[in-house]
Amino acid sequence: MRYRSLLAGVAIVAGLALPAMARELTVVGFGGGFQDNARKHLFQGYATATGTKVVDDVYNGEVARIAAMVKAKDIGWDVVMVEAPELVRGCQDGLFERMDWSVVHKDKFVPGGTTTCGAGAVGWGVALFWDEARTPVGPKNYTELFDVAKFPGKRVLRSGAKMTLEIALMADGVAPGEVYAALATKAGQDRAFAKLDTVKPTVIWWKSGAQPLQLVGSGEAAYAVGYVGRTANAAKDGAKYPLLWNTLLYSFDFWTVVKGAPNATEGMKLIEYMTDAGPLRALAGDWAVSPATKAVADDPTIKAKNPGMVANHAGEGLSIDTDFWVQYGDDLEKRFAAWAAR
Amino acid sequence: MLLTLPAVGLVVVALLLPLIYLLCTAVRDPELRATLPRTAAMLRAWDGQGLPDEAVFAALVEEAREAAEGQRIGGLAQRLNFERTGMRGLLLRAAESEVAAPYAMGLPALDRNWADPAVWHVLRRASVGVTPLYLLRAVDLDMTAEGDVAVMAERPFLPLLSRTLWIAGMVTLLCLVIGFPVAMSIAAMPPMWARVALGCVLVPFWISIIVRTTAWFVLLQREGPVNSVLMALGLVDHPLQIMFTRFAVYLAMVHVLLPFAVLPMLSVMRRIDRRFARAAASLGAPAWRRFVRVTLPLAWPGVRAGGLIVFMLASGFYITPALMGGGGDQMLGAFIAEYATASLNWGMAAALGLMLMAGVAAVTLAGLGLARLALGRAA
Amino acid sequence: MRFGFAAIVLVLLAAPLLAVLPISVTSGTVLSLHLPGVSLRWYGEFFESSRWMLAACNSFIIGCSTSVLATALGFMAAWGMWRAAPSRLLSGVLNLPLVVPSVITGLAMYFAAAAAGLTGGYTGIVLAHTVLAIPYVVLTLLAALRRFDAGLLRAAASLGADWRVSLRRVVVPSLGPAVAAAMLFAFAISFDELIVALFLAGPGQYTLPRQMLAGISDILTPTICAAAVVVSLVSVLAMGLASALLRKAG
Numbered sequence: 001m002r003y004r005s006l007l008a009g010v011a012i013v014a015g016l017a018l019p020a021m022a023r024e025l026t027v028v029g030f031g032g033g034f035q036d037n038a039r040k041h042l043f044q045g046y047a048t049a050t051g052t053k054v055v056d057d058v059y060n061g062e063v064a065r066i067a068a069m070v071k072a073k074d075i076g077w078d079v080v081m082v083e084a085p086e087l088v089r090g091c092q093d094g095l096f097e098r099m100d101w102s103v104v105h106k107d108k109f110v111p112g113g114t115t116t117c118g119a120g121a122v123g124w125g126v127a128l129f130w131d132e133a134r135t136p137v138g139p140k141n142y143t144e145l146f147d148v149a150k151f152p153g154k155r156v157l158r159s160g161a162k163m164t165l166e167i168a169l170m171a172d173g174v175a176p177g178e179v180y181a182a183l184a185t186k187a188g189q190d191r192a193f194a195k196l197d198t199v200k201p202t203v204i205w206w207k208s209g210a211q212p213l214q215l216v217g218s219g220e221a222a223y224a225v226g227y228v229g230r231t232a233n234a235a236k237d238g239a240k241y242p243l244l245w246n247t248l249l250y251s252f253d254f255w256t257v258v259k260g261a262p263n264a265t266e267g268m269k270l271i272e273y274m275t276d277a278g279p280l281r282a283l284a285g286d287w288a289v290s291p292a293t294k295a296v297a298d299d300p301t302i303k304a305k306n307p308g309m310v311a312n313h314a315g316e317g318l319s320i321d322t323d324f325w326v327q328y329g330d331d332l333e334k335r336f337a338a339w340a341a342r
Numbered sequence: 343m344l345l346t347l348p349a350v351g352l353v354v355v356a357l358l359l360p361l362i363y364l365l366c367t368a369v370r371d372p373e374l375r376a377t378l379p380r381t382a383a384m385l386r387a388w389d390g391q392g393l394p395d396e397a398v399f400a401a402l403v404e405e406a407r408e409a410a411e412g413q414r415i416g417g418l419a420q421r422l423n424f425e426r427t428g429m430r431g432l433l434l435r436a437a438e439s440e441v442a443a444p445y446a447m448g449l450p451a452l453d454r455n456w457a458d459p460a461v462w463h464v465l466r467r468a469s470v471g472v473t474p475l476y477l478l479r480a481v482d483l484d485m486t487a488e489g490d491v492a493v494m495a496e497r498p499f500l501p502l503l504s505r506t507l508w509i510a511g512m513v514t515l516l517c518l519v520i521g522f523p524v525a526m527s528i529a530a531m532p533p534m535w536a537r538v539a540l541g542c543v544l545v546p547f548w549i550s551i552i553v554r555t556t557a558w559f560v561l562l563q564r565e566g567p568v569n570s571v572l573m574a575l576g577l578v579d580h581p582l583q584i585m586f587t588r589f590a591v592y593l594a595m596v597h598v599l600l601p602f603a604v605l606p607m608l609s610v611m612r613r614i615d616r617r618f619a620r621a622a623a624s625l626g627a628p629a630w631r632r633f634v635r636v637t638l639p640l641a642w643p644g645v646r647a648g649g650l651i652v653f654m655l656a657s658g659f660y661i662t663p664a665l666m667g668g669g670g671d672q673m674l675g676a677f678i679a680e681y682a683t684a685s686l687n688w689g690m691a692a693a694l695g696l697m698l699m700a701g702v703a704a705v706t707l708a709g710l711g712l713a714r715l716a717l718g719r720a721a
Numbered sequence: 722m723r724f725g726f727a728a729i730v731l732v733l734l735a736a737p738l739l740a741v742l743p744i745s746v747t748s749g750t751v752l753s754l755h756l757p758g759v760s761l762r763w764y765g766e767f768f769e770s771s772r773w774m775l776a777a778c779n780s781f782i783i784g785c786s787t788s789v790l791a792t793a794l795g796f797m798a799a800w801g802m803w804r805a806a807p808s809r810l811l812s813g814v815l816n817l818p819l820v821v822p823s824v825i826t827g828l829a830m831y832f833a834a835a836a837a838g839l840t841g842g843y844t845g846i847v848l849a850h851t852v853l854a855i856p857y858v859v860l861t862l863l864a865a866l867r868r869f870d871a872g873l874l875r876a877a878a879s880l881g882a883d884w885r886v887s888l889r890r891v892v893v894p895s896l897g898p899a900v901a902a903a904m905l906f907a908f909a910i911s912f913d914e915l916i917v918a919l920f921l922a923g924p925g926q927y928t929l930p931r932q933m934l935a936g937i938s939d940i941l942t943p944t945i946c947a948a949a950v951v952v953s954l955v956s957v958l959a960m961g962l963a964s965a966l967l968r969k970a971g
Contacts, residue, residue: 343801343804343805343807343811344801345797345798345800345801345804346797346798346801346802346807346811346815347801348794348797348798349794349795349797349798349815349855349859350798350811350814350815352794352848352851352852352855353814353815353817353818353852353855354814356830356833356848356849356851356852357817357818357821357826357829357830357852358814358817359833360829360830360832360833361821361825361829363829363832363833363836364825364828364829364832367832520730523726523727524726524727524730524731526727527724527726527727528727530724531724535724539727539731541964542731542732542734542735543731543734544960544964545734545735545738545957545960546734546735546738547960548909548913548956548957548959548960549738549913549953549956549957550913550915550929550930550933550949550952550953550956551913551915551930552915552930552933552934552936552937552945552949553738553741553933553949553952553953554737554738555937556741556752556933556937556945556946556949557737557738557739557740557741557949558737558740559752559937560740560741560744560752560753560754560946561737561740563753565753565755566753566754567740567754597733597734597737600730600734601734650820651819654819654820654821654822655822655823657822658822658823658824658825658826658916659823660824661915661916661934664938665937665938675822675824678824678825678828679824679827679828679919679920682828682831682920683831683919683920688832691828692828692832695824695825695828695829698822698824698825699821699822699825702822
């Protein structure tokens with residue numbers, strides 16, 4: 001009896017009194033093949049170089065989860081990868097630490113590769129794809145993707161205003177160069193939502209980058225707009241997914257440190273390592289990465305080796321406008337959520 | 343009696359008081375007072391006529407600058423933007439600008455919205471510390487610049503509430519209709535078989551809801567086994583779209599909640615004296631009449647308990663609809679969780695939570711009343 | 722034939738769960754029953770992933786603490802209610818966790834935990850799970866106590882046994898199995914609980930259900946199916962043990 005009550009006591013104490021244990025340096029990205037390769041070359045590379053253990057986690061870019069940590073003063077992540085507009089807004093809102101440019105060398109980045117709270121990581125893009133094994137002929141552009149009569153079946157789009165509204169306007173015939181001017185007006189926003197109304201019953205919305213591949217790969221959906229890196233990788237593994245570079249929407253992701261993160265100092269050093277040319281060259285050997293580090297981004301041999309680099313197709317696609325989404329993101333995302341739930 | 347106190351105390355502290363706190367969160371409005379304390383005090387003293395004077399403008403710019411420098415202006419920017427679109431940018435630009443005194447001239451020059459009394463009325467209302475805004479928004483109402491109540495142009499939440507209650511009600515009904523004969527059968531089974539059957543009911547009961555949802559996800563795909571069987575039987579000639587429909591939501595929810603309906607009904611039915619039904623039969627009552635006049639009234643406590651539990655659980659469901667349903671199948675719980683943990687708009691989360699509780703309570707009372715009426719008439 | 726409908730429903734209740742089994746041994750990356758080949762890679766992924774192992778660890782710590790705490794409090798409450806019929810108010814409060822929709826419970830506890838500085842630790846989530854488990858523990862123990870003969874206690878006392886002796890010789894033998902079952906129920910409730918964990922657990926306290934949700938909504942590899950198989954086996958074993966104990970208790 002005494003033994004058992006002792007055991008019970010230990011269990012309660014273990015549960016109630018365990019302090020938040022000193023946490024390992026935690027870096028969080030969007031998952032997928034990029035993160036698998038970044039784990040090998042960037043995270044573990046840093047761990048080997050410094051002897052600091054690095055663990056990684058996955059999220060879907062919901063900065064709100066970071067905001068919740070900061071608000072609750074329980075910071076579970078140190079270094080995170082964020083999209084550009086979220087970085088700018090989160091910086092204003094106090095979710096991210098200001099970059100320590102004495103640790104991270106500011107001059108190694110491409111123009112626009114640094115902001116107050118972030119250092120440029122890699123370029124990324126989304127583009128249209130489908131499974132040619134199931135659907136031999138698919139839509140060649142967004143106008144065709146929105147042609148429900150000609151292309152039956154489900155289509156997979158991102159659950160959110162960003163990217164989806166641009167796609168809707170381009171589908172409606174707006175030239176890529178005029179998309180943001182149009183979206184800045186009430187009429188343009190209404191036009192985008194009206195265009196989305198025409199396909200709404202045939203759309204499956206994705207939240208995580210793994211979903212477009214799962215939905216197309218299992219035959220649940222016919223066409224999807226998903227991350228090009230993952231699509232290209234699935235194609236390399238034998239899937240018949242054509243990549244349509246004329247449907248590319250691209251931007252840069254940034255590395256940043258969560259405000260008040262217990263490993264903030266170590267995090268800055270990790271960012272310096274992850275944006276250095278050496279580790280990034282090694283990474284580019286395994287994955288078609290488009291880094292924001294000048295020496296690697298401009299390297300002709302790397303560009304030739306990785307035809308799938310987003311940077312190689314910038315001319316064909318639409319650059320996602322960070323300033324636009326900083327200014328209009330809040331309201332358009334709110335409208336999108338209400339629209340999608342109807 | 344004293345022995346019950348620790349448990350009761352814990353429930354009070356960890357659930358009852360938090361529920362009351364939730365009530366307060368729906369009307370609390372702390373951001374402006376916390377972020378711009380001097381400005382808030384001055385705005386409370388302002389009579390609301392025309393525009394406030396230079397001192398208020400100056401306090402606002404100075405305090406906003408300090409808050410922006412300390413990276414703690416985000417909460418206020420979000421709170422103000424929630425009431426009036428554009429306030430976020432307005433406030434942040436003012437905080438980051440180089441505007442110098444006199445600010446009453448400088449700010450409107452920076453952005454002419456600062457000369458709009460409506461903007462200042464929003465600020466003044468936010469300085470009080472208590473607001474009806476969240477509760478109004480939860481029922482799709484809004485406050486005008488003058489502080490009057492108006493109807494929102496977009497009405498997202500009331501339809502969402504009715505959808506939530508409708509889905510929960512349908513699931514409850516389905517669980518009772520399916521669960522009742524199952525419980526009857528188990529109650530009538532020989533003990534050995536009854537134990538096996540009970541095991542079948544209990545096994546899914548203890549398996550994580552995510553596992554069960556994943557299983558349906560796999561089964562219901564276009565190229566999944568359910569569609570294959572339907573095609574092989576020649577019932578359909580092309581795969582049906584089952585995933586991401588209301589049907590998938592009902593199926594998965596009924597699957598998850600059926601044991602909660604069966605167990606209470608079973609425990610009551612086991613105690614029913616079967617001689618009543620036999621007596622009714624011997625008196626020549628037809629089967630449906632025996633059911634309505636004898637079996638159902640005797641089993642009623644179990645039906646009521648099962649129905650209540652299922653309805654309560656179903657109305658709080660949102661993970662299953664999020665994973666199995668389409669955009670039009672999402673339930674209020676998803677928005678409550680989204681506001682609480684993602685948008686960090688706690689006032690709105692609390693207001694929607696209160697609305698859900700009120701809706702659930704109203705439907706439960708109405709449902710119980712109706713059922714009693716129907717039973718009374720039948721008997 | 723009388724039980725045909727019930728049999729069909731019961732099979733439909735249990736059978737769908739088997740769908741995750743084949744996918745857990747797929748060699749492909751897509752959640753589909755068209756397996757390209759068979760491999761144990763996803764089980765390897767599960768057991769080697771620090772995230773999943775941390776989640777398993779957390780689930781056990783939180784589950785055990787909840788189980789002990791809820792059973793201790795629930796036992797006292799059930800004993801008190803057995804000795805003297807409780808007021809409606811008291812039993813109403815104890816059953817409160819059963820009648821509040823889980824999303825509201827999670828939300829209210831989340832606000833309270835934030836106000837008390839208990840977010841992102843084990844304390845908040847253990848207390849929350851304890852509250853959720855108490856009604857089930859009390860119900861289980863009250864049912865056992867109703868069959869317990871209070872005369873035994875008086876007999877023991879009249880034979881000169883002090884409370885320690887009668888606890889060991891009378892209460893434990895007749896109520897022990899029910900208490901053990903209650904502990905297992907409380908453990909299972911905590912082990913399976915998702916919504917409150919969703920609100921209260923920071924990344925350091927992810928439980929298995931929480932990690933499984935991340936698995937199906939963020940990461941989406943067949944690891945989720947391997948995890949499902951392992952976790953279900955644990956739950957079903959705990960459940961089987963609990964009902965065996967209850968049967969022994971009579």
